[in-house]
Amino acid sequence: MKKEGKRMVWPAYQKNIADDHYYYSRSCIRQNFYPGTEHTFLRILGQLNKDICDDPRHTTCTGIGYHTDVVPFETAMTVIARHFALMTGLGYENMITSCITSFGLYSEVLETWKEFPESEEKTREYLRKATGREFNIPKDLSHASDIIYKFRKEISALGTHRLTDIHTGRKLRAVEHIGCHYSKMFPSRGVGGAEFPCVLSGLIEEFGGEVVDYPERRLCCGFGFRQYFIKANRGFSVACSKKKFESMAPYEPELILTNCPGCFYFLDRWQYVISEMEGVLYGMRNQGIPVLTYEELAGLVLGYDPWDMGMQMHQIPVEPLLDKMGISYDPEAKYKGLKGLDLGVPLQPRQLAI
Amino acid sequence: MKKKVVVIGAGVAGIEAAAHLALMGYDVTILEKGERIGGHVLQWDRLFPTQRPASEIQDYLNQQIRNPNIRLIAQTCLIKNERNNEQFNLELSDGNVLTADAILVSTGFDLFDARIKEEYGYGIYDNVITSCDLEALFSSEKPITNAQGEPPSRVGFIHCVGSRDEKVGNTYCSQVCCVTAVKQAIEVREKLPRSEVFCFYMDMRMFGLRFEELYKESQEKWGVNFIRGRLSEASENLDGSILIKVEDTLAGRPLKMRVGLLVLMVGFVPSKGTLTIGKLLGLDFTPDGFLKPADEYIDGNSSNIPGIYLSGTCKAPKTIPDTLTDGRAAALAISEYLASTS
Numbered sequence: 001m002k003k004e005g006k007r008m009v010w011p012a013y014q015k016n017i018a019d020d021h022y023y024y025s026r027s028c029i030r031q032n033f034y035p036g037t038e039h040t041f042l043r044i045l046g047q048l049n050k051d052i053c054d055d056p057r058h059t060t061c062t063g064i065g066y067h068t069d070v071v072p073f074e075t076a077m078t079v080i081a082r083h084f085a086l087m088t089g090l091g092y093e094n095m096i097t098s099c100i101t102s103f104g105l106y107s108e109v110l111e112t113w114k115e116f117p118e119s120e121e122k123t124r125e126y127l128r129k130a131t132g133r134e135f136n137i138p139k140d141l142s143h144a145s146d147i148i149y150k151f152r153k154e155i156s157a158l159g160t161h162r163l164t165d166i167h168t169g170r171k172l173r174a175v176e177h178i179g180c181h182y183s184k185m186f187p188s189r190g191v192g193g194a195e196f197p198c199v200l201s202g203l204i205e206e207f208g209g210e211v212v213d214y215p216e217r218r219l220c221c222g223f224g225f226r227q228y229f230i231k232a233n234r235g236f237s238v239a240c241s242k243k244k245f246e247s248m249a250p251y252e253p254e255l256i257l258t259n260c261p262g263c264f265y266f267l268d269r270w271q272y273v274i275s276e277m278e279g280v281l282y283g284m285r286n287q288g289i290p291v292l293t294y295e296e297l298a299g300l301v302l303g304y305d306p307w308d309m310g311m312q313m314h315q316i317p318v319e320p321l322l323d324k325m326g327i328s329y330d331p332e333a334k335y336k337g338l339k340g341l342d343l344g345v346p347l348q349p350r351q352l353a354i
Numbered sequence: 355m356k357k358k359v360v361v362i363g364a365g366v367a368g369i370e371a372a373a374h375l376a377l378m379g380y381d382v383t384i385l386e387k388g389e390r391i392g393g394h395v396l397q398w399d400r401l402f403p404t405q406r407p408a409s410e411i412q413d414y415l416n417q418q419i420r421n422p423n424i425r426l427i428a429q430t431c432l433i434k435n436e437r438n439n440e441q442f443n444l445e446l447s448d449g450n451v452l453t454a455d456a457i458l459v460s461t462g463f464d465l466f467d468a469r470i471k472e473e474y475g476y477g478i479y480d481n482v483i484t485s486c487d488l489e490a491l492f493s494s495e496k497p498i499t500n501a502q503g504e505p506p507s508r509v510g511f512i513h514c515v516g517s518r519d520e521k522v523g524n525t526y527c528s529q530v531c532c533v534t535a536v537k538q539a540i541e542v543r544e545k546l547p548r549s550e551v552f553c554f555y556m557d558m559r560m561f562g563l564r565f566e567e568l569y570k571e572s573q574e575k576w577g578v579n580f581i582r583g584r585l586s587e588a589s590e591n592l593d594g595s596i597l598i599k600v601e602d603t604l605a606g607r608p609l610k611m612r613v614g615l616l617v618l619m620v621g622f623v624p625s626k627g628t629l630t631i632g633k634l635l636g637l638d639f640t641p642d643g644f645l646k647p648a649d650e651y652i653d654g655n656s657s658n659i660p661g662i663y664l665s666g667t668c669k670a671p672k673t674i675p676d677t678l679t680d681g682r683a684a685a686l687a688i689s690e691y692l693a694s695t696s
Contacts, residue, residue: 001590005478008469195472195587215589215597218473250592 001213006196013183013193017150018094018140022052023087025106027099028060030261036310037264038098040295041144044302047158048151053090058083063101067225073112077123078130080109085133093139096147100260103143104181107189110141141189143182145259145294149191149199152206152298160303163209163255166326171210175253176200177244177267179260180220200257203294207301209255216247222270223262238277241270245282245289252284255321256291267291272315275351286353288316300327307333312343317354356381356423357692360444360454362432362631365393366674367666368460369415370681371688375458376423378689383452384419386428387627391415393462399492401674402530402537403564411674431627435635440661440695455695456661456688459635459645460681461627463667466516466524466620473587474515474618481506481596482588482616484515485531488538498545498615502594506549506614509542510598511535512585513555517621526642528621528671532559535619536572543576552579552611554600562673583609588616622671635662644669655680655687661695663688 022045026038045052062079065071087095097103113120127133148155163172178197183190192198195218201211220227222241227233244267248256258264268291275281275288283289291314292300299309306327311318312334322329335343348354357380361372364386372382390396392415398408419426427446434445435457442454468476468484476482480501483491491498500506513535517528532555539551558580560566572578583600591597596616602609624643632639638646638658645668648656655663665684666677 001480002478005469005475008477009472193472196478213590215591217589218587 006198009196010192010198013188013191013197015146015189015191016140017142017146017191020050021092022050022094022096022142022147023090023092023138024052024054024144025058025061025083025095025097025102026054027097027102027261028064029265030098033261033265034293034310034313036308036313037293037295040299040304040309041098041148043304044148044155044295044298047302048154052096053087053092055086055090057086061097061099061102061105063099063105064225064229066105067101068229074122074126076105077109077112077119078126080106081123081127081135082131082133084138085127085131085135087138088134088136093136095138095141096144097141098144098261100143100179100181101262103141103189104185106141107186110137111186113137143199143259145182145199145203146191148294148298149202152203155298155301156206159207159301161301161325161327163204163207163297163301163325165324167324171208172254172321172324173212173252174204174209174255174257175212175214175217175248175251176204176257177217177221177259177263179258179263180224182259200259200294203297204257207297212248212251212253214248214251214253216244219244219247221258221260221263222266223260228266237266238270238273241266242274245271245274248289249282253289254283254324255297256289257297258291258293264291264293268315272349272352275349279351281351283316284320286351287320288352290314290316290318290321292318292321300325303327305329307336308338316352357455358383358453359456359458359688359692360385360442360452361458361460363393363460363462363627363666363668364388364391364419364426364428365460365462365666366395366411366415366677367462367668367681367684368458369418370678371458371460371665371685372424373418373421374682374685375688376421378685380423380689380692382424383454384424384426385430385432385446386426387431389428391419391426394465395674397486398489400537400541402533403562403568405537405541432631432634442661455692456663457635458663458665458684458688459628459631459637459657459668460664460666460684461631461668462625463622463628463671464625466522466528466623468515468618468620470522471515471519471618474512474585474616475588475590475596476618479588479590479596479616480594481590481614482618484618484620485534485538486620488617492541498542500594500614504614505546508550508552508611508613509539509546509615509617510596510611510613511539511551511553511617511619513553513619514584515618515620516623518556524621524623524642526671527559529559529561530671530673531619531621533562533565533568535617536560536565536569536578538617539578540568540572540576543578550579551577552581552613554581554583554585554598556582556584581609622667624668628668632668635659637662637664640670653687655684661691663691
């Protein structure tokens with residue numbers, strides 16, 4: 001593989017990412033599955049002295065409902081218009097979404113308004129009637145990973161750890177998964193485009209790791225909305241994730257870096273499910289392949305405590321990765337809450353080595 | 355005094371038109387931006403449908419240009435045009451100025467840049483090549499091997515790369531890729547008898563004389579497999595082979611296959627020269643970016659500007675025989691025009 005060939009693709013997809021003053025739109029599911037990740041993002045931006053507004057008034061973007069045909073597009077547009085109105089009301093112009101589904105849907109709404117201005121007018125009317133609010137279209141729409149990518153060099157410079165094996169100096173092998181809704185619909189809205197994106201691979205390389213490309217890199221993580229939300233289809237969801245694991249396994253990745261809340265969840269949880277169902281384990285020494293978000297990776301590089309970032313919520317233990325990176329942690333504190341309260345130890349898996 | 359014609363482009367159409375204009379007694383100057391005449395024929399080894407060596411066409415063109423009425427100015431471009439009544443004053447990149455009573459634009463085509471189809475991985479995966487790369491391999495007479503130096507046990511040909519593809523903005527058919535794939539598939543089977551060859555097509559457009567027979571021969575004699583379906587993506591396996599994902603639209607099923615070598619049948623796009631010269635001379639373009647004849651049905655060689663004519667693949671994709679015919683037709687149209695002017 002010619003890595004320089006990939007780099008030749010990237011210049012065509014270097015989108016504008018705002019420097020500062022962001023309005024943050026959180027994810028619905030992320031706060032439930034992995035509550036520490038968004039907190040970590042805010043903490044990183046705080047360390048970088050960036051102004052970011054975490055507004056409790058915003059709601060779901062309706063993305064999951066929209067993609068499962070429960071929420072009509074007109075409703076989705078109006079809900080998103082309300083988010084823009086909240087942003088406008090607080091004097092912000094740069095929107096960040098935490099979730100890839102939201103990012104895809106916000107992008108779809110903005111592109112729809114661009115192509116069909118009458119739909120924007122209609123949405124303004126609906127919002128006005130429902131809430132009396134007006135809004136400006138964001139000057140800049142970024143996904144949270146775009147922001148981490150933008151400041152990757154600053155994070156690296158502030159960092160205390162690298163994505164290398166401290167025992168050997170070897171670069172750690174990482175695969176990345178950007179999520180279908182990041183740039184597959186609108187390649188120009190993703191850093192590096194849709195086919196060879198660099199938003200995550202750029203982080204891995206900047207932090208000292210080695211990006212591994214594998215044949216099923218572009219395949220869906222297994223979430224795929226209808227594959228999971230329709231209960232009868234859940235077998236497809238596991239099968240899809242399994243295809244990815246089987247494809248990446250020969251490359252012996254030591255980390256899966258994800259962009260999307262759904263991808264993170266399914267690539268993490270389905271490894272455990274497959275191990276319980278079939279006794280098949282990926283990763284070395286029956287430990288699974290740790291799955292991280294971009295904020296968690298940046299947080300580890302910056303020396304944040306993994307338990308403060310909520311990494312004890314991962315199904316696949318992250319300790320093997322922490323050990324390689326030379327990150328110290330207190331095993332006793334893993335299941336302690338922020339105030340030292342015992343969170344309880346989860347049931348032990350039958351196959352996965354803890 | 356002989357009337358003067360300047361031909362821009364020394365490819366198949368330009369040379370053929372120049373030769374016939376010279377035979378008619380006109381003073382012909384050919385401007386060629388490259389070093390050699392022949393255009394894309396220079397890059398090809400053998401031609402469909404008879405496997406005739408491309409060098410024979412090159413020899414023919416070299417012969418055609420041997421006329422004292424023809425002057426070739428190579429490595430030179432037109433940079434400015436001023437019209438003085440019926441005469442054109444043409445400023446060249448070497449600083450010289452030519453006058454012409456008529457201009458023939460035969461600036462040809464470029465091959466589609468396969469890197470634009472990012473999902474196919476050309477320029478990234480070592481074992482993804484284009485039809486032009488394969489032709490160069492045939493010309494070199496080296497054994498056909500993959501990037502790992504081994505003969506590929508399975509070769510895939512992907513039709514319509516950059517043609518009939520709204521995603522890249524090219525909705526037209528490039529005409530020659532289907533039959534070129536059939537020709538190259540046979541050549542691969544000739545050179546690698548133990549290999550399997552698969553062609554992935556949208557429609558087989560076997561419109562020319564003996565094309566259909568060649569298509570049949572490729573299946574019956576050479577065992578080439580044809581699957582109707584468009585490649586969705588290619589990726590690289592650990593051993594360097596290419597994993598392709600295609601929908602077999604006849605079986606109605608997705609298909610995944612590992613190939614040792616993947617050949618992208620790149621189509622035609624208007625050449626950079628066509629775009630530059632067209633703009634410089636004020637010519638009309640088709641929506642696809644080719645040069646637009648005054649009347650596509652009955653006056654295919656005239657442009658929108660009197661005295662400026664068009665020939666060959668600067669107007670649309672064409673086979674070599676059709677390009678030669680079009681060059682001759684352009685020569686006739688120019689002679690009729692010059693006969694009607696003072």
